[in-house]
Amino acid sequence: MSDNLQPRGSDETTLDQPLYTPIKRRSFFMYAGATAGATALVLAGCSKDSDNNPNDAALIDVGSSDVGVLNYAYALEQLEAAFYAQVLTGAYFTGAPAAEKAILTDISIHEKIHADFFKTAITAAAPTQIIKALEVDFSSIDFSNRTRVLEAAKLFEDTGVAAYNGAGRYLTNDTYLTLAGKIVSVEARHAALIRDLISNGTFADNTVLDANALEMSKTPQQVATAVNTYLRNGSKISATRLV
Template structure:
């Protein structure tokens, strides 16, 4: 798919921002989001900090694979970063097209992509080290059929190749970074060990840097890329159940929407269930789909 093949009837940015503002207007609503997150985590009798960190590790595997393949043409294992579990369980395979390395034509973007790849690799290694023997193995990850399904759901055409061009790469990255920011935001209040909380907030902040940088570059890419991001954001909102709780990149009331926030200039949070609905493409919990065709590994899946 070319990102220009977009659905002109996607939810308007004004409607999306207005709806989200009414849903996440005050600090109390943010606290309510954390309460929902707690319920979503309760997929076993006792949910531990390790369960939460392993959920984060699953997301970091996905991001690290995407950026590493895009910048080097190699998977994490090929790049020397193990994906096995702390108990020695082998990591799952990655489904991706051959020769997936992006042909960057903008040197500064290439350097930025390499930086993000390194950051995501370090997130994987850091979480693995923190979890030790409790670290889960990478689940099977799909970076091909998943994007095609998302493109169809967003009305962007039958297929989408995030490795085909610089703009497609940015749109692919846009999916992951925005979801990652809201996932860490939702998890922050659920971690018991404040040492872990400090580290999780540190990862969240880096993901927010990434998201802002990517959204800035989509804004600079022009109206076609902005429109595609809006269609993707609307699809994420439908998948997470909020309907219109997400905003793509563009212009509203004479200002850009590079920063995705509410009336209080706060990021919004997603529960684990909402995150799973997006990355599974609406597939059933525990079964998976889309980016995780056989579900995540660990207790939260």
């Protein structure tokens, strides 16, 4: 309960901000004192908070070591593939210039290729450990709005790059490490182009690079917290055993 009153950590990604706008402590008590709706509000707050609680039994544990990283990548690729599939049915895409349609169509197919690849690869390598098909929740994204769609795409692509970079160290198998490398550079190409569509020249700015011009990779835990915003209850992931 008290966790609901905590401000967001400064190191959290901005990916989940739209759904997790913090309620100032004082405001919270003002609402809480407003009798009728108070209990419902508090319960809603608890439910919301537990979405990202790594101890929640409903979370899907991607596992550890090589299979854990593959499941983690599979989860991210499923999310991206589902996102672009929905983009392609949205009003923004329908009315978009031909060049943007071509770009988004290409990316949507790349992501589907990645997701289906991991499904087959993990099924072959560890049939009992593969995670299920995830159910997504993009209700916070307005698919009729170009800016909203491209900003979401930017977050998914940047997060994907940071995730692969951060997880490479947990792979023991050379083949898998090379495969992750083959995919992450394509994700980086996507990320750069989506950023250039939003604002030309922002392909590698200081929101994703550090002072040494290295990409700022993210830990599996950071990424899981960020992407769980876009996964339904029962499909949210935990990556706490990738350490």
